[in-house]
Structures are given as C-alpha cells and as structure tokens.
Amino acid sequence: MASSNGALMASLILLFALFTANLRITDAQIGVCYGMMGNNLPSAREVVSLYQANNIRRMRLYDPNQAALEALRNSGIELMLGVPNSDLQSLATNADNARNWVQRNVLNFYPSVNIKYVAVGNEVSPVGASSNFAPYVLPAIQNVYQAIRARGLHDQIKVSTAIDTTLIGTSYPPSQGSFRNDVRSYLDPIIGYLVYANAPLFANIYPYFSYSGNPRDISLNYALFTAPNVVVWDGSRGYQNLFDAMLDSVHAAIDNTRIGYVRVVVSESGWPSDGAFGTSYDNARIYLDNLIRHVGKGTPMRPGGIETYIFAMFDENQKSPELEKHFGLFYANKQKKYPFGFGGEREWQIGSADNVTLPLKSDI
Template sequence: MASFSATRKRTLLPSLFLLLALFTANLRISDAQIGVCYGMLGDNLPSKQEVVDLYRANNIQRMRLYDPNQEALDALRNSGIELILGIPNDNLQNLAASRDNSDQWAQTFVFNYYPSVNIKYIAVGNEVSPVGGSSGVSQYVLPAIQNVYQSIRARGLQDQIKVSTAIDMTLIGNSYPPSQGSFRDDVRSYLDPIIGYLVYANAPLLANVYPYFAYSGDPTDISLPYALFTSPNVVVWDGSRGYQNLFDAMLDSIHAALDNTRIGFVRVVVSESGWPSDGAFGATYDNAKTYLDNLIRHVNSGTPMRPGPTETYIFAMFDENQKNPELEKHFGLFFPNKQKKYPFGFGGHRDWEIGVDDVEFNVTIPLKSDI
C-alpha cells in the first residue's frame, strides 16, 4: 500500500495527537480515585435505589455508607460500585464484646451481600477520639476492629475487604511543617495499637481531611487560594518539598505522623473531604465549586510526600436538611431532587469540572501559610 503523502501526514498527525490527548484526558477523569459519601440525614431524599441509579448515571464508582442500611445494600447489588461500609460508633461496644457478635454482624451485612455488593473497606467507627465527646467508646474501637477482621478472615476475605477506622485531624498534635507531623501525646496510647493492627493487616487508615475548617478557623494565617488549590505559587516550603495547596499539606502531616510513630508503613485513604456552599464563613457556592473541581483534578497526582493517586471520598452526595449546625446542611453535590448543584462530571465526560454523614465536624489544626 502506498505511504501517506507528506501533506496528509502533516494534516493527520495533529489530529492524532489531539485524539490521544482527548483520550488521555477522559482516561484521567475516569480513573480518578474519587468516591462520594452517601449521607441519609434528610427527610426529602430520593429512595435508595434512585440514589444508586444516580451514582451510576454520573459514573460515580465509589460510595461511603455510614451504617449498613440494608435497603441501600440491596440497591447496590451488581452495581459495581466500590463501597466503604461504616459501623456507627454506637455499635462498637457490641462488636467489641465477642467474636460471636462480630460473626453475626458480618453474616448479616457483609456475607449476605458480598460479592454482588463490592465491599472494599469496613470503617469501624468514625472520628472516635480518646479525648472529647467520643471518648466513652474509644476503648471499643480496637477490639471491634480485631473481631470484625477475624470474622472476615475466617471466610478468607481479608485481602479483599480491609477493616479500618476513620479519624479526623484533631488527633494530629503538630501539622507544620508537614514533615514534622505527629499525633497528640494524649492519643498515642489509643492510636498506636490501631496503627500496629493496620500494619499487620495491610489495611489503610481512613482520614477525614477538610481544608475548609482549617481555613475558616484561621483565615489570617491561611489564605483562601491556598485552601482552594488556586495559589499560583508554592506557599509552604518544607525542605525540598513545596506545598501549593492546604489539602496536600494536611494529608502529608498525617503521612508523617504515621511514619514518625515508627510502627510501620500505613497507606491513607481520604474518607471525607468537602466544602459547604452556605451556612458559615467562607461557605459560598463559588468556593465550594472551586474546591471540589480542583480536588477531583488533583487527587490523581498525590502529594509531595506520597506521589501517585490518592483515593478520596467527597462529602457528600446530597444536602441533608436534618443536620446541624446550618453549614452541615450544605455539603451536597446534588440537591435532594437529584439535580446537580455544580456542573461536575465524573468518568467519561470531559467537563473538566467535577464533582461526608453522620459526622461531627471539628475545627482542623491550622497549617501556617505565608500568603
């Protein structure tokens, strides 16, 4: 067959490069490590099946549930959606009490659904701390994790379903500079054995990371561009590592805190991150849109300390009108009528603008910014 002429080569090559660029762009979006948390604290939300259908219609391939709602689990069958299945804090004492209890729980909420429901993680408790409002259940977290793990392991599923817990930034004692991140001294006796278990089980730590609360708690030292991923230059230098956004700095302070325990390597999954569109200082539609758009673009890049994709779950799917205080009603990507709040796209859409529940928000430990 005759070769292409020089003219046709000049015409086709740019087109091929453009097609390759478009394919790569779509691939990056569809491969993005993004999930969305499905909270249910609203009296006007769609049915569980409608919600699962909405995830699928928008190519949202990961979900976090805060409790093992059986109607939601039924709706998730054969959906292909990867799931973080939560165990509420008020269930921890029962699961810590005996292996029989964890076996029964696992049979009811895991084995009766898996593998048609693609359960990836089990989050045993959310934002439990040995100091503060949740201190009463902190003693149950590790034994509940261990019992649930043994129940999962008895079925040979410990490599498919990882058992962990979700923390927030209040457990971090020092976060600046990120490489000097460390856990608070008064939580180490609680957290170190959990970290030891995570190393043993090769399970990630789940962490809720909110630049919004760091910024709103200290807008003098933390600039809005730094919090929204819009700073044009490096804001914080930490040795050879430059930080252009607060999300990376906060997440790397967790990485460093884990490393600095010297217990062993533990991966971090960001189990919640979001920005409210109303209800408090800095909570505006434009700020929320900018943060979420940039977050979904950014997570495939990783952080200066941990390059590579960072699995991240956005809080939340819907505005939830039964939450308090006011700002907690405004974290949704969608309105309860299933209309998008933002012009976000997941998966094969080349929108280039994207697109967490029963959670007690705490002001995050601030990270200094020089803007």
C-alpha cells in the same frame, strides 16, 4: 494519501485510548459519601442510579442500610461500609456479634456488592465527646477482621477506622506531623494492627475548617487550591494547597510513630456552600472541582493517586449546625448543585494523553 490518513486516524485513536485510560485512573480515585440525614432524599435505588449516571464509582455508606446494600447489587460501585459508633461496644465485646454483623451486612451481599472497606467507627477520639467509644474501636476492628479472615476475604475487604485531624498535635511543617501525646496510647495499637493487616487508615481532611478557624494565617487561595505559587516550603517539598499539607501531616504522623508504613485514604473532604464564615456557592464549587482535578497527582510526600471520598452526595436537611446542611454535590431533588462532573463529561477539561493536569488559575 489514504494510507497517510489511516496512519493519522490510528494515531488519534491511540492518543484517545491513552487519554481516556488515564482519565479512568484519575476518576477511579474519587468516591462520594452517601449520608441519609434528610427527610426529603430520593430512594436508595434512585441514589445508586444517580451515582452510575454521574460516573461516581465509589461510595461511602455510614451504616449497613439494607435498602442501600440491596440497591448496590451488581452496580459495580466500590463500597466503604461503615460500622456506626453506636455498634462498637457490641462488636468489640462479643465475637459472635461481630461474626453475625459480618454475615448479615457483608457476606450476605458480597461479591454482588463490591465491598472494599469496612470503616469501624468514625472520628472517635479518646479525649472529648466520643471518648466513651474509644476503648471499643480496636477490639471491634479485630473481631470484624477475624470474621472476614475466617472466610478468606481479608485481602479483598480491608477493615479500618476513620479519624479526624484533631488527633494531630503538630501539623506544621507537614514533615514534622505527629499525633497528640494524649491519643498515642489509643492510636498506636490501631496503627500496629493496620501494618499487620496491610490496611489503610481512613482520615477525614477538611481544609475548610482549618481555614475558617484561622483565616488570619491561612489564605483562602491556599485552602481552595488556587494559590498561584508555593505557599509553604518544607525542605525541598513545596506546598501550594492546604489539602496536601494536611494530608502529608497525617502521613508524617504515622511515619513518626515508627510502627510501620500505612497508606491513608481520605474518607471525607468537602466545603459547605452556606451556613457559616467562609461558605459560599463559589467557594464550594472551586474547592470541589479542584479537589477532583487534584487527587490523581498525589501529595509532595506521596506522589500518585489519593483515594478520596467527597462529603457528601446530598444536602441533608436534618443535620446541625446550619453549615452541615450544605455539603451536598446534589440537591435532594437529584439536581446537580455544581456544573462539574466525574468522568466523560469533563474529559477535555482535566488532562491530556500523558495525564497532565491543567494549571489552575489563581483568580478563578
């Protein structure tokens, strides 16, 4: 009897080990963007502690805030470090400026700060309000890359830029995804660099904005991951949520340039809890919880984990318009806005030893 109990206990321990290992794989896909446009936010050291306490293992930082970088030392948190758009011209037109930027903000902290990526510019487009930055994105990327390469760190720290989905011209069906003709001369050389440097493209993917802009054709269930069945068939691929469809249209757009394979990291995704059409506490809770559950599975076009950064850590009271103030996972007083978590506290909710995600109910 004792040996039977021992065998049972050993089996349970093995099952739990497999289960928690798979949880770690899933959890490791999720990061959270740390925005600072609020006058009531906690100190950087408190924020890093909050990431650790909530098992958030990746952070996106939009500029090289020195207090945040100091607080990240020896934290174990992987970092996507941003170059603000306002710095692009300086880094693009003077290689010494780029070397100094890398020395001051990367080399002075690495490896005690686990910098994984440098995001050179955010949502720059050659057409529209940010077009003045567009000529500087690729040369800034190249100068930052060369400064990192000179120190032999180009395999550890990947340099890229973050786009939004307004650069996509065709998104339906996802396999026919393509970039707009008027942005190809901007994007194609960037994609060529990413192929050369074996770096991912960062993409900000927001089903909320697609839904709120076209609620007649896009159902809320499809946007919130709660559709009970496949909504869109694309050949043999079935899409049950808008996030996958949007992300696969980016994958296809890259593939359809025929320049080469480039992985996509979702550098932002979120849902505001207030401030505009389609916003509510429940919609945001459902979207974010389901996103966290989903990213370990991949998309129909790219099965496997989707490295994804949730926007954002806090409600930021100095942003505008109003809905931009309500993307936070936490209130400024460090209280959680939503009940779900990122690791141990949700482990019996999200899977089993073979990492099967529980089916989502359509009536959540």
